[in-house]
Amino acid sequence: MTTSQPRIPSQHGTLEYLRLQYDSAIASGVKRPLLFPQVLFSLALLAGFLLIDHRRSRFLYELRWPVWLAIIAVEVSNIRHRVSVDPAVSYVSGLASVYFIVWSTMWLILERPQFTAKRIERRRKVLQNGILAASGGTTQESSETTGYKMNGNGNPLKRQNGYAAALPTIDEGLSENEDSKGEWEYYWQPYPDAFGERLAWVLDLIFSIRGRGWSFSIPTNPVLPEHVAASLGETVSESDKGLASRTGIKCFRTRKELARYVIPMFILCYLILDVCKFQIIHDPFYRTGDDSLPAPAYLEGFSHFLVNRIRRNTLALALVTFIQFHTLLVPIVASLFLGPSILGIRGEPWMYVTTWGNISIVLDKGLAGYWGSWWHQTFRAGLTAPTNYLIRKGWLRGNSVASQLLRASPPNASRASAHLLPDPDRGGGGADRVLRGAAAVDRAAAAVGEEDGEWTSYVRVAVFDGSAVHE
Template sequence: MFRSGAYQLRIQELDSNYRKDIDHGTYLPFTYPWGAYGALLALLYLLVPHRQSLRLYRLRWIVWGLNFVHAVYTIKYTRAQGPARSYAVGFGMAWSILWTTSMLLLHDGQTEFYRVQRISDANGSLQKSDFNPAGTTPCSDRDGEHKAQTKFSLKMQPFPASPYLARLYWVLDLMLTFRGMAWNWRIPNLPSPSVQVSINGQVMAEELSHTARPTARSYATKEALIHASWRNFVKGYIALDVLKTLITHDPYFWGETHGPPPAYLPSLFRSSSTFVQSYRLVIAQLCIYWALQTLFQLGPLVFVGLLGNNIVGSWGQYWMYPSQWGSYESVLERGLVGWWGEWWHQTFRFFFETPAKSAVRFLDLNPKSPLARLLQIFIAFSLSGTLHGCASYTSNGETRPLRGPFLFFLLQPVGIAIQLFCSHYLRSMNISQKLPNVVKLTCNFVFVHFWLYYTAPLLVEDIARGGQLLWEPVPFSFVRGMGFGRRDDTWYCWGGLLYSWHQGKYWWQSGLAT
């Protein structure tokens, strides 16, 4: 077992390595506004109407190229202090390349995309560009007094030429929306908005209800959303507190991936390498799940519960926030396809699918053919592996971006292909039809967890070596405060400066360093 204080020494080691790299000029600190230049450039470009200008339309290649160079340079030469921020540098920069590729090159975000807008049925005049799609309801002011009844209908809003504030809101919504809930490119697992009024035209109806198999849960009212968000936030806080406390007692999660099992496990379990690895993978999965789940609750709690649509528009509408996770039944019913395509969060799905679909069109393949579907799956997972690999590359620890996260995600479509082939074979031999449903569900469950048992360490151990599991997710720890942590743990877990001013050699290197 590691000596007392080894956990804190590991944190100090990573911080010391960061400082040495900065002091010796190996890397530059990641600063703002430098880190936002790529996003700012894309924002400025999209704010300028280019529907009637071929020259401006072609300028998108220059915008994409400048952002690409900026992102690659940042990944290669800058680092941030702290596990979460260092990971975010690589992930965020790689994400900016993927976003601009999808929205500027493979699509024309300004001309192809539309967002929902509310209009008044009484006079047809345009209301706010943000809306409540609950249909014919009383409009009420902030102190709850009802105003006159007004009927509203919905239409799709293209890029607004004027006024400027409406255009700015439209572009910001496009840039900050991941799943496209209020857009015509909404990802397919989301439910349609809860619309109770007639919609203008058949095209609009098709665009709002294209989902054949929604797997995300929607909420019928604002109160239901806020209640669920608070419940998930509290559960997540408690779960992260418990999980983080367990992590502080297991050197595996500090980067010592060949370290002994934690001492708190019974000796019978500690002697089983299979149990120890399974236990650690479950802890890591729960950490990722609850970290994301808790983070996802901040949107509805702040925008809907605190600010509301009078301040932030459609971002303050309850229907904008269907659940991020599907039902685990999808894993039992569809195996790895259900795990990645329906149960796990689908935050980046559109931006993984867009290049994949473009490749299929470029190769002139039938989109429904097995070859095209397999190609799309491999491209989508390769892009996910690239994002996580770049995040691994900018981490402060000794990571293996290609042999770790990239390989993990690249192996997932291999598992999917194996499972689909076996399923097809059993159906062709008329075996599948004869099996009881419980046998099918059990086989899917076993295969998924067998596959992840042997592939997930590629991702989990790389995250551990990078220091990401040393990140402190909660400011106050009730579990450690009651004495279940290390001897030097206290109730308060956060400390140090979030930002500091860095004066670089050139003006563009100066800014708030993270």
């Protein structure tokens, strides 16, 4: 008579079963391990191509097509064949591969960054013969080469009588840049000629997902601070001086303001993630996805409906908090730890904006407000690039219904593909496999009598049928 397998697998048994699945897939050649240097290959391809000045060579410019196809081939291969023993790492790797295809499509096919992209840079002004003048600065100003200026969201502004606007004195009480007691001049920097500046420019372009401080800045970004806008020849309306966008996303004037926001939020996110982790560790539902498994002891008094809501909302809360937690790391390191003295303008606090919009906009605009305003807009620039390209070519009108529908198609298609792909765990089959496999691990561990993990050198689990054999 066969002994029935344990209904609730242990946390250790589940993790060991998944690890053995990973080992079996690698050993059989079905999957390949996810290795850190290899995941940067596409990034190196894109950066390497953009580092080559192809503004005066049609041949070099057309090489973007084989580079783009190579990036797609590499990332599709990573999605299909690369896997990590940690499911979270595999998930992030797959998501990064999908978006890097989108991002490289934008910069290689739909845009011409060496011709059109510009970023805001700064240089110190010095006193020469009683006149303020810019010091250093080997790069070109875009206002001199293009004849017009752009604001922080990439909208063109006419020059004022052929000259840049007056450069005001920066209020040091607002700037709080410890590395300077002088004044700074801000200007639009196109593709540089010097290789050192070009390398920094290209890497900044690739990693500036929201385009803050770039000519392709997404529309949900807040306006530039007054002293930066004035230096660029722009004006800031009274309604925009609060440094918050229409959607509720805001930036900060000083590092002190930034610290008062990011540090408490970082601590709060850490505590929320800790609570979510406690729930995920102790609830067997998260090991298999099986709703019928009993809830942990501290949830026994709740109804089945409420337990299901807690289980799913815990995942949603963990996801939102995870996004917020990691977006806080960038301003903490770049602005608070390193600061403008090391990173220059990339260390100034106004370069970093909040992640989420105002929740009230969801009540006002419904689903459009949720996805287009409140939800993080990290991928907006790349996903709306096809529509912007068609509008720029004159094939679509910017305010037409067709353009609005097309603009919504890539984001919705990407979300749909993520949710509608076949799920091996759907219908209980995957959950049952995990239950059987984890139970086999638990039985093998109990038979060997080892609880400290050393038993794995004596036990091998046939992960595809859930049986266990002893050596």
